[in-house]
């Protein structure tokens with residue numbers, strides 16, 4: 001068992017059935033504290049920012065660490081898929097941002113409004129000017145619902161419209177609309193955006209779950225399932241795409257690839273797609289909408305984004321192994337906002353945080369960093385209530401299973417379901433505390 005694999009197991013929380021994953025996060029060997037008066041600003045107190053703050057506080061003595069985040073609630077986003085299938089209540093995903101923050105960190109409950117990486121200054125929405133020695137940008141991403149013409153969030157839950165990404169109350173409303181479809185039948189239309197997105201397995205999971213629930217309810221004969229996506233394949237990792245294609249075939253879920261949702265007519269229950277052959281329309285009784293996803297505006301205005309890649313999305317230009325900005329060496333990107341080819345999952349954040357921690361400490365100590373991120377991304381791909389495939393991969397699209405020979409990544413297993421349904425949340429919480 002390699003050290004890497006062992007600690008992945010700790011993150012995935014399966015060491016003894018997964019029920020109390022947090023306790024399996026073996027105490028790390030206490031690294032020596034580094035004395036410094038460095039001034040560190042972290043933008044975003046979500047999965048990445050919170051985990052990093054907890055780790056830096058333990059490693060640094062005398063540093064000034066300031067976190068910026070206006071959001072009172074912390075959202076455990078992997079739980080949204082379960083809420084939108086009626087398997088968990090909305091409050092399953094909600095806690096308080098302050099519950100996870102260590103002593104020794106200053107939280108300013110305001111947004112970063114501007115970033116000047118030349119002057120090394122962040123200005124907050126309340127007008128405070130914060131200078132920094134090191135800046136970590138971890139503000140996640142924004143959902144561009146306005147990009148879907150005819151759609152607005154107040155429609156979610158009515159007239160067969162779901163949008164589970166938008167937050168806990170929308171995930172719960174999504175279940176209301178989806179549940180009606182599982183009972184009444186009709187045409188179910190499941191979509192995903194053309195942009196990069198967090199947890200690219202989630203659109204597939206929603207289609208699989210709603211199909212399974214419809215079948216269990218005895219209503220499968222009344223329902224048609226269509227999955228429409230802009231890409232040419234069902235998943236970014238070819239071997240996984242092929243497996244999903246076969247499962248969709250078995251389950252009677254039809255696919256329309258190279259279809260980008262551009263508009264809905266909620267009254268007529270009709271969706272419009274851009275395709276290489278022009279516009280296409282599809283009728284639906286239930287539609288699941290996941291909008292385009294982009295870096296927050298403050299990032300896109302800051303000069304930190306790639307100039308020649310993802311220009312419509314604005315992800316931060318950084319080295320894919322060190323996550324350090326390529327033009328501003330006092331800046332690191334962490335989490336969903338990072339402009340790297342994989343990694344928009346909480347499981348990726350777990351592997352990115354020690355890299356950014358090491359990068360900052362190495363800079364303080366004026367040495368070369370030693371930690372690198374290899375693109376680890378994990379998606380417990382739920383295929384039915386009680387079954388999932390534990391898909392883990394890296395930058396090279398290689399599968400990197402944490403339990404080789406024990407949990408086959410491309411098999412639908414109950415144990416993999418348990419990892420998502422039971423183990424992932426305590427493990428995520430341990431990560432937030434900087435202990436997984």
Ligand SMILES: Cc1cc2nc3c(=O)[nH]c(=O)nc-3n(C[C@H](O)[C@H](O)[C@H](O)COP(=O)(O)OP(=O)(O)OC[C@H]3O[C@@H](n4cnc5c(N)ncnc54)[C@H](O)[C@@H]3O)c2cc1C
Pocket residue numbers: 043044045046047048049068069070071076077078079080081110111112113138139140141164165198199202296298334335336337344345346347348349378379380
């Ligand atoms: C439906 C769904 C299912 C998912 N399933 C899984 C899964 O099964 N497994 C998995 O590993 N991952 C999953 N994920 C992905 C995972 O939740 C994200 O990848 C992870 O939360 C990213 O962490 P982050 O710190 O980059 O962003 P976030 O956790 O989103 O945090 C960003 C924080 O930045 C704050 N912020 C935003 N703008 C500003 C600003 N201007 N100034 C200050 N603060 C700001 C926000 O308020 C927020 O608190 C899922 C996500 C979704 C939506």
